[in-house]
Amino acid sequence: MAVTTSPERDIVATPMQRATREALYAGAIALGLFVLFIGLRTDQNISNELILVQRWWLLAVVVVLTMAGRFLYVAYGQPFLANQKIVDVATGLLPQSMAARFFRLPYFIAAVVTVAVLVFLAGSLDGLLGPGLAGYARFLRALATIYALASVMFYFRTFIHAHFSALGITALALYPIIVVLVLAVYGGSVAAGFQGSLKWVDNYGIQILIYVMLAWGLNIVVGLAGLLDLGYVAFYAVGAYAYALLGTQYGLSFWILLPAAGAMAAFWGVLLGFPVLRLRGDYLAIVTLAFGEIIRLVLINWREVTNGSAGISGIPKVTFFGLMSFNVSDPNYIAKVLDIATSSAYYKIFLYYLILGLCLLTAFVTIRLRRMPVGRAWEALREDEIACRSLGINTTTTKLTAFATGAMFGGFAGSFFAARQGFVSPESFIFLESAIILAIVVLGGMGSLVGIAVAAMVMIGGTEVLRELDFLKQVFGPDFTPELYRMLLFGMAMVIVMLWKPRGFVGSREPTAFLKERRAVSGSFTKEGHG
Amino acid sequence: MQYFVQQLINGLTLGSIYGLIAIGYTMVYGIIGMINFAHGDIFMVGAFAALIVFLILGAMFYSVPVVIALLVMMIVAMLLTSLYNWTIEKVAYRPLRGSFRLAPLITAIGMSIALSNFVQVTQGPRNKPIPPMVSKVYNIEGVSVSLKQIVIVIVTALLLALFWYLVNKTSLGRAQRACEQDRKMAALLGIDVDRTISITFVMGAALAAVAGTLFLMYYGVIAFSDGFTPGVKAFTAAVLGGIGSLPGAVLGGLMIGFIESMWSAYFSIDYKDVAAFSILAIVLIFLPSGILGRPEVEKV
Numbered sequence: 001m002a003v004t005t006s007p008e009r010d011i012v013a014t015p016m017q018r019a020t021r022e023a024l025y026a027g028a029i030a031l032g033l034f035v036l037f038i039g040l041r042t043d044q045n046i047s048n049e050l051i052l053v054q055r056w057w058l059l060a061v062v063v064v065l066t067m068a069g070r071f072l073y074v075a076y077g078q079p080f081l082a083n084q085k086i087v088d089v090a091t092g093l094l095p096q097s098m099a100a101r102f103f104r105l106p107y108f109i110a111a112v113v114t115v116a117v118l119v120f121l122a123g124s125l126d127g128l129l130g131p132g133l134a135g136y137a138r139f140l141r142a143l144a145t146i147y148a149l150a151s152v153m154f155y156f157r158t159f160i161h162a163h164f165s166a167l168g169i170t171a172l173a174l175y176p177i178i179v180v181l182v183l184a185v186y187g188g189s190v191a192a193g194f195q196g197s198l199k200w201v202d203n204y205g206i207q208i209l210i211y212v213m214l215a216w217g218l219n220i221v222v223g224l225a226g227l228l229d230l231g232y233v234a235f236y237a238v239g240a241y242a243y244a245l246l247g248t249q250y251g252l253s254f255w256i257l258l259p260a261a262g263a264m265a266a267f268w269g270v271l272l273g274f275p276v277l278r279l280r281g282d283y284l285a286i287v288t289l290a291f292g293e294i295i296r297l298v299l300i301n302w303r304e305v306t307n308g309s310a311g312i313s314g315i316p317k318v319t320f321f322g323l324m325s326f327n328v329s330d331p332n333y334i335a336k337v338l339d340i341a342t343s344s345a346y347y348k349i350f351l352y353y354l355i356l357g358l359c360l361l362t363a364f365v366t367i368r369l370r371r372m373p374v375g376r377a378w379e380a381l382r383e384d385e386i387a388c389r390s391l392g393i394n395t396t397t398t399k400l401t402a403f404a405t406g407a408m409f410g411g412f413a414g415s416f417f418a419a420r421q422g423f424v425s426p427e428s429f430i431f432l433e434s435a436i437i438l439a440i441v442v443l444g445g446m447g448s449l450v451g452i453a454v455a456a457m458v459m460i461g462g463t464e465v466l467r468e469l470d471f472l473k474q475v476f477g478p479d480f481t482p483e484l485y486r487m488l489l490f491g492m493a494m495v496i497v498m499l500w501k502p503r504g505f506v507g508s509r510e511p512t513a514f515l516k517e518r519r520a521v522s523g524s525f526t527k528e529g530h531g
Numbered sequence: 532m533q534y535f536v537q538q539l540i541n542g543l544t545l546g547s548i549y550g551l552i553a554i555g556y557t558m559v560y561g562i563i564g565m566i567n568f569a570h571g572d573i574f575m576v577g578a579f580a581a582l583i584v585f586l587i588l589g590a591m592f593y594s595v596p597v598v599i600a601l602l603v604m605m606i607v608a609m610l611l612t613s614l615y616n617w618t619i620e621k622v623a624y625r626p627l628r629g630s631f632r633l634a635p636l637i638t639a640i641g642m643s644i645a646l647s648n649f650v651q652v653t654q655g656p657r658n659k660p661i662p663p664m665v666s667k668v669y670n671i672e673g674v675s676v677s678l679k680q681i682v683i684v685i686v687t688a689l690l691l692a693l694f695w696y697l698v699n700k701t702s703l704g705r706a707q708r709a710c711e712q713d714r715k716m717a718a719l720l721g722i723d724v725d726r727t728i729s730i731t732f733v734m735g736a737a738l739a740a741v742a743g744t745l746f747l748m749y750y751g752v753i754a755f756s757d758g759f760t761p762g763v764k765a766f767t768a769a770v771l772g773g774i775g776s777l778p779g780a781v782l783g784g785l786m787i788g789f790i791e792s793m794w795s796a797y798f799s800i801d802y803k804d805v806a807a808f809s810i811l812a813i814v815l816i817f818l819p820s821g822i823l824g825r826p827e828v829e830k831v
Binding site for chain 1: 590615631633634640643657661770774808821
């Protein structure tokens with residue numbers, strides 16, 4: 001038999017030779033992958049026929065960049081990572097030595113000064129530097145701010161690590177207030193503060209918290225009970241449509257329909273649960289996926305009730321517990337009752353606290369349930385179904401309660417989503433949403449609430465940040481739209497994070513049952529279930 | 532009766548395309564036990580490659596015989612799509628082999644998102660229509676059969692025969708079946724497991740590329756988001772037939788094709804996908820491991 005020569009060549013070749021060879025391979029593969037897709041572009045001409053536009057220079061740039069990247073990775077990245085590996089494993093994130101080199105006091109001072117100067121000059125930046133350079137300056141300001149905050153966090157890392165949950169909840173509770181205050185100081189008036197806070201509270205705060213809640217809800221099914229659910233968005237849809245239909249048709253209040261939507265979603269969870277109880281593993285996954293698609297297709301096609309793809313609009317707003325309303329025309333509009341200036345920001349801030357409350361409720365219920373018999377049964381089911389059955393646990397009811405509880409939180413989140421948007425359509429409940437939620441659960445580390453919240457913040461916040469990269473238009477020309485690249489980068493980030501940390505951001509688990517002393521164990525000791 | 536036969540032929544055409552995609556799912560599942568979620572997008576990449584080759588041929592030559600054009604499209608699409616799937620396996624799935632079960636599933640979903648958005652970014656978000664390549668229609672006793680449908684069924688049948696030969700009669704097929712049964716044992720007996728898995732991905736992608744070319748020829752239009760629905764239906768077909776079983780994948784694909792065309796003919800076109808998914812759920816309730824799948828034996 002022929003002896004393979006490649007391992008020997010690897011030993012003989014110096015790193016540089018090896019890197020050159022690898023770079024050439026990578027370049028050849030990149031050329032093959034991209035020659036038709038980047039080198040040529042299909043476009044419609046005036047008479048609506050497809051024509052090809054040639055872009056060979058772009059292809060050359062991409063191939064050269066791939067080769068350079070591969071070369072640098074093999075020549076410098078790999079040896080560095082190999083040296084750091086043991087330390088890396090011990091500390092989790094960055095190697096300690098590297099972090100200490102990266103965060104230094106002089107750098108920190110420089111960053112703070114940069115931020116201060118640029119904030120001071122904010123108004124006159126365009127005049128001083130021209131619009132092109134001003135864009136870069138704003139980007140530099142954002143970078144310096146992030147660096148300064150990261151340095152502070154690095155300095156207090158042990159404290160933050162010890163009190164992570166408490167600090168996190170405090171930060172979340174204060175977030176809208178801080179945003180309004182900072183922007184009020186920055187804009188010079190309270191009204192400007194409220195107006196400017198809209199984007200930060202709505203696009204970042206509420207958006208991320210909805211995903212946190214959904215992921216925590218799915219975590220009960222996937223992380224605790226170990227049942228792979230690819231159609232979770234169906235329950236989200238049930239909750240959203242329950243509020244949208246009952247709210248617009250019968251004028252019922254959000255506070256009545258919130259529990260009703262949860263109950264309805266739970267009912268659908270049980271309905272789905274019954275037929276799939278006998279299925280395991282990937283069969284379960286595909287049936288839940290099919291269920292999610294069925295719900296979406298019914299929403300599209302049952303036009304008499306759901307208004308089809310056009311969706312339902314004019315969904316009533318949430319009231320302040322029935323006491324005050326957020327509609328300007330109502331007599332009990334919040335600004336009239338409290339005698340303050342009219343602003344749409346109050347509603348967003350109220351919604352922010354509402355979803356924060358719902359999230360905390362989800363977390364609280366999850367934590368308490370894990371200590372109750374049913375929660376322990378879920379985790380036992382995940383670890384070993386046969387042992388469970390032998391010990392007399394009713395696997396049927398255990399699985400059904402997991403489905404129902406997870407679905408209920410999905411329903412809550414759905415009705416909140418409908419109230420926040422004021423509009424629902426089947427477009428919002430595609431499979432991609434289920435995939436994103438599942439990805440957040442797995443990336444965060446299944447079963448770990450903190451990890452999931454961090455994953456939601458990184459993934460959803462990260463894609464939102466990509467909307468802000470308008471300065472890139474200065475580099476790539478005005479036709480360049482960073483928004484287009486959002487989902488491409490999202491998909492790639494999913495792959496990279498998973499390769500980097502297959503067990504998720506939080507690699508340790510707190511066992512619910514323990515002898516004498518509670519100690520966190522590695523995530524590798526927990527199973528992921530067969531269901 | 533004529534109407535019924537007509538629908539049967541439509542279902543057969545549709546089912547052939549689903550069956551070709553389903554084989555890729557079922558082979559990958561059989562050998563490494565993961566759902567390759569990016570497979571539907573691999574199919575879409577194949578269709579796009581065929582589209583671009585079609586346009587190149589149109590731009591470079593005044594007229595090309597349709598048979599040759601189709602062949603060139605198919606071969607280039609197969610090569611390119613195989614390269615995509617091979618790279619994806621190497622980059623996103625191989626490092627996670629032996630890691631826990633959900634990790635490759637998540638990278639596969641990530642790759643699926645990345646692939647469809649890559650095509651959107653590089654080729655634009657619009658539908659891409661092409662002029663009809665084959666337009667001849669035969670009328671046999673009131674049943675109209677288009678040449679396109681005949682081409683699809685014949686190409687599928689030929690490929691399945693070739694494929695059956697590869698898996699059952701060659702040493703490569705033997706290696707694949709050995710890896711499917713017991714990867715560790717296969718490695719001990721001198722089978723290059725990594726290589727075998729790579730070839731499995733390449734074969735699945737090649738079949739998906741053919742399906743993509745046929746899809747483009749049949750419908751005459753493709754868009755970056757067109758990978759998802761056929762992908763999910765083909766996966767449904769693979770599960771319906773019993774995942775891991777090759778004849779099962781083809782059978783499942785044909786079943787899904789028939790269900791869809793019959794349902795849209797006799798009931799309502801709106802709910803054809805609902806019908807396909809509901810029948811999947813019903814079949815799995817009574818046959819939890821698919822029609823031709825082997826039931827999993829639980830061991831303590």
